[in-house]
Each structure stands twice: as C-alpha cells, then as structure tokens.
Amino acid sequence: MPENRISRAKLTTDIVLAVVFGLMSLPFALMGNWADLVAMLLFVGALAVRRLAPAWALGVAWAAATVQMAALRDLQFYDFAVLGVLYSTSAHGGRLLKWLGLVSAGAGALIATLYLQVLMPIFGGSGELTPQTWYAAAFILVGSLALLVLAWTAGLLARSIRDGREVRRREEAANRERALAEYRYTVEQERNRIARDMHDVVAHSLAVVIAQADGARFAAKTRPDAATEALSTIAGVARGALGDVRVLLAELRHREGAAPQPVLDDLSELIGGVVAAGLDVRRLETGEPRELGTGHQIAVYRIVQEALTNALRHGDTDAPVEVRFDWTDSGVSLMVANRMADAAGGPDAIATGSTATGATAAVSTGARHGITGMRERAQLVGGSLTAEPGRDGVFRVVASIPAQPRSTA
Template sequence: MFRRMKPYQLVVDVGLAVVFFLVATPVEAVMGGGYLGTGSPSADAWRMLSAFVTALLFSGALAMRRLSPALALGLAWAGALVQIALGRSPSFSDLAIFAVLYTTAAYGSRGVSRAGLASTVVGALVITVYLMAGPGFANGMPSWDAIPSALLMLVAAGFALGLSWTIGALVRSAVRARETREAQQRAESEAIAEQERVRIARDMHDVVAHSLTVVIAQANGARYAAAADPAAAAAALETISSTAGAALADVRLLLTQLRHSQSDGPQPTLADLEALYAQVRAAGVPLRVDVDPVPPGAPPAAAQLAVYRILQEALTNALRHGAPGKPVDVRLSWYPDRVEVAVRNGLAERAPTGADPARGHGIIGMRERAQLAGGRLEAGAHPGGSFLVSAVIPIGASA
C-alpha cells in the first residue's frame, strides 16, 4: 500500500501539495461563480466550502502520488466525483489528475497500473459526458449536431490522460531496464571474481600441497637415515631446500598475480616434468614413466599445463596415500587429437582417518583442470588395492 521513500522525497511531495492547495483554493473559489462578496453570505460560504473540499482532495492526491499511488488514485477520483456532484466545471485543481496517472504507471503495482490505465478511458468518457450534458448544457440535453464535438472532446481527453499514463509506463520500463542491467553487471563481476578465486586457490593447492608433501617425505626419511647414513640425510636436506625454494618462487608469482591481475602466474610445461619426477623419486617413491606415443610437435600450452598439474596432484596423492615401497606407474599417450594420462599407485593397507584420496580438494582440482582444457578425468580405487587417476585432454583442432 505504501512505498518506501527517502525523507527528502516526502518533504518535496508534501511541500508541493501545500503550495498547490494554497493556489488551487482561491482559484476554485473564483471559478465557482464570481468573486466572493458579490452574492449572499450563504452562497459565498458554500462556494468557499466546495472550493476548499475540491482543492483539498486533489492536493491530497498530489501529496500521496509517490508514497501510495493507489490511495492517490482514489483521492483523485473522489475529487472528480465531488466536482460532478457540486456541478463545478473543470478547473486548476484537475491538473493533479495528470500527475496521479503518471505515478500509477511509474511507481504503482501491476494492479494499480492497470487501474490507472482504466481510469484514463473511464475518465475521458466521464469528462465528455459531463461537459456535454452537465453545467454547460443546463437548458437541456445536447442535440445530435453536438456528436462531432463530443467525439473530438473524447479523443482530446483520452489523449491527454493517456499521455500522462504512457509517460509513466515508459519511465517504469527505463528504470527496470537499468536495474536489470546493473544486476547483470554485478552478477558478471561476482562470477568473474569467483572464477579468479577458484583459479588462484587451485594454483595454490597444486604448488603448496605437492611441495609440502615432498618436504615432509624427505624430512621423515632424513630423520630415520641420519644415524646410519649421514650422506643420505644431507641429500634429503638438499632436496628439501630446492623444493621449498621452487615452491616459494611459485607462491611469490601467485601473490604478484593477486596484486596485479595482468601478471601471469606459474605456467609449467612438459619440460618441467623431469624435475617433477626427480622430486618424487628423491622422496623414495619408485616411479615408472612410459610415454608412448611421444608428443607430435609442441602441444598447446593449455594441454601442457593441464597434464603437468594433473600429474603433480596425482603423484602428490601417491606420496601421501600410496603404499610404501610399491611402484607408481605413469603413462602418457600423445595422439594427434588428444593426450591420455594415467597414474596408478598402490594404496596403503590402513589409511589414516579422513585421508581418503578420492575426497578433498586434490581430486576436485584435477577434475577442474581437465574440464578447463576441454577434457575429462576419473579417479578412484580399483580392485587389487590400487588407485587410478585417468584423464583425456583434447589437443589440436578437436579441442
């Protein structure tokens, strides 16, 4: 029934209505039949009262037009009916009707807007009938010769009232279009920001999780080997140092990308796979790599990045959840239109609670990597106590 409005809007509407009332009351008194004081006291009092009531109703409609378009439309109809009942001619106060019809279309609900449209049609008919058969024709009903004038009056009244309602409807459509456009822009901005957060989180997980897994494996091995073979402990510490340094460099690149969106994050290629294999082997995992067939030329950068990150995460899972001492098999098959990746490792007999490799961010990240490159990925335990990660990444024109 009532719309939310800012305080200054209420002040403006009420102030405008007060000014309108102060101007409309004397105008209505004069147009009601001569100047005050020229007739009997009772006639002057009646004329002043009717002018006051008419001006008050239309001024109230003007004050309520944005706060409650439905109430404003009701007050405007009440003012019009009072005019008709008192036999008064259209005057200055009727200007408020145009403002009320505008606001019913611009701010009213669907029902109020339709009521305003209906009021333009009914109002035009009422105005025409009242002017043709009302005070202007007090001596009798108009003749058939007045029909053309009545039709012309009907068209003019309908056009004037309908124009006010149409302008309000156009303003309403423009406001809704602007709000829809702003909402769409906000949604697009939020989607872009969410995609960027997911991408950065995925990169951080790939870099940090793998590096920390290698560091932990090396640290555990060095702790047990230090007493029997100091050289092995020194080699493990060297691997820890190089792995941590590489991870720190990648993290710095990611942080730079956070501060400057135009900077590129770490983009490993196939040339970095040997260093990845060396890290895994240094952590004590027997790794067997089979590449058949070999890449036909230089694969797309997106495919190289996806293959590297999938292998990195799959080998990290093998380090964390794989059976100690059992080999990890890596197979890469580069075909003209796709590359197939498969990583198989044995599972520990008793995995720690909550350490299921099929759950967590790693599998999600690998699957997202494959999907971003236009491929697919499957991961899960297989009969015989093994865990298999297999992916197909399209390359070439088919991507």
C-alpha cells in the first residue's frame, strides 16, 4: 500500500526522470554483464516510485545493491540512484522510514567500503590487503558517508520547508475563517442595532399618530378644535419621525453616526408627546440621580419609549401609566406599569385566561419585537430587563441599568 498520495503529474514526472536516468546508465550497464542490467532496472524502478512509495523504493534499492555485490561488480553510474532514494525517505517517508533512511545511509557507506576495499580484493584475487588499502578504505568510508547523509539531510530540509509552508497555509486559512466569522458577527450585530433603532423610532411615532388619528376622527364632528389639535400633533410627530429616519439612514451611509442621541433630559419631551396622544403618564422618582454614560442613557430612554408605546397600543388608555425611577449607588431601577386593555374582567379573568383577546396575546404578538429590543438594550449596557403581565391585570416592564459615569474624553 503506498505511503503517500501524490498527483498523477508528479508520478509521471518521477517515471520520466527515472527513464531518463536509465537511458543515461544503459551504456555503462551494457559494458558489464547481466547483473549490471538487473541492478540498473531495479534502481530505475526505485527512482520511479520514490515519492509514491518511498519504503518500497528503499527496499528495491537495497535489493539492487545486493545483486550488484553478489556478482562482484564494481561501482557503476546507476549507483547514484541511491542518493535520490535516500532523499525521498526523509522528504516523503513516515517517521520510522525517515530514520531507517539515515540508518541505511550509515550502513550503506560501511558496507560499500568493506565491499570495495576488503571483499572485492579477496574474492577478486587482486592481492593482499596493505596499509594503503586501509587508508583508502577510511577515505571511501568518510566520503561515501558524507555523500549519503548529505542526500538524506537535503530531503529532511525539503520536508521541513514543505511542512512550514503547510503550517502557514493552514494558519492563513484559519485567520481568513476567523475574520469571516468576525465580519458576520459584526454584520449581525449591526443589523440588530438598526432593527432596534428603526423599531424604537417608527413604532413609537406610529403609535402616537394612530392614537391621535383615532381621536381626531371621533372628535371631528363634535369638537373641531380638538380634531385640529390632533392633526397638528400628528404632523409634528410625523415630521419628527421622518427626521429620525433620515438620521438613521445617514448613519448607515457614513458608518459613523455623528447625530445627537437621546439622553435622560429628553424624557420629559417624550412623556409629553405620549400625554398629548391621550395617555395619562405619572412619573415618579426616588433617590439621588446618578450620572450615566451616553450608552446607558440611550438604553433608559429607548426602554421608556418602547414601554410607553406598548402601553399606548395594547394597554388601557383610560388608566394611568406609572413610570418610576429608583436611583441607588449602583444605578437606576426603572419600572413602567400600565393596566392591560382586557383587564376589565379583573384578576380572576387574567388568572383563568377567560379573555379570548387578552393583553398577554396582544403583547406576545404585537410587542414581542419591542420587548426583545428592550432586553437587548439593557443587556448591552450590563443590565437586565423583565416584561410580563401580572395577576392584577397590570403589565410591568422592570429594568435595572448600572451606573457608569459619562466619559469626559
């Protein structure tokens, strides 16, 4: 089974180079005998599969060297194929094969030295061993060892470079995926912010417009002055909403919103607009007000705005709405409470769910996006928010916003 999966182009390249090497070695092999031809073919085959199966290539190379030594043949040109095989063991082989390649380099240098300087003189009958023979053997051992180990080291260096490139490629891919995930998260957060802002601005203004329009329709015949005043309020609210929408669109075009944002001082104007729409709002405040950061003030303003909008749309407009601020050293506790429109049946009706068109259903359908937006705004500044109807027929929005001093930068 091959140890590496390589492309067809690389395998074809290896085969072509092996064939070229074989053609270069063929004239030298033809000057010998059959053993040279067999050894040459084995070395060519080892070169052809050196990247596809480096373990097989190493084994075939050893087999070729064994055939050559068994026939007592001298060094030939095809023996240089060993360098390519050793290179591949460290460059493309596994952990075990890599070290077997190094062992083969050392063992091959020693065996080649003994074969050339000891065995061949003995079995070839070329004479006795002399001191010069041993000097030559030492030189051959050092030279062959350096050459074979150099080929193995070159493969190891190539492997390190390839692995380094692969690690960098994976890091770059991971960085791209992380950047894409961060971009998608940023886009999602921006979409949620836009949805909250559009809902806060448009929903509140439309609720006021609808309430005023209904009042003007009923008062048109009997109280023309009241109808005219209601129409004037509708026009003012619509102009304000149009201006707010234009501000939001400008922020989207320029990415950075430099437009002024609502603060706590704007709550009086907000409540005044709701009162003008026919809602009885009673503002209560206890404790010493703390200085809040800009983001915290926006959160308080938008929560009050959305809670009053829900009270105007889904609550009993004949009952008063309580807006309560309880200031402490840790921040402000905000509560907006309004009686639900279908609470006329009393607490028992709320508890038993006998009202088919109950305020709970209205809140869960018409105001579910607003409640989600209020909760998100509170959480973004480190606070919390709950919004639920009570058994007494009163819907309460309770938020806790921590204190954070306004930045002076």
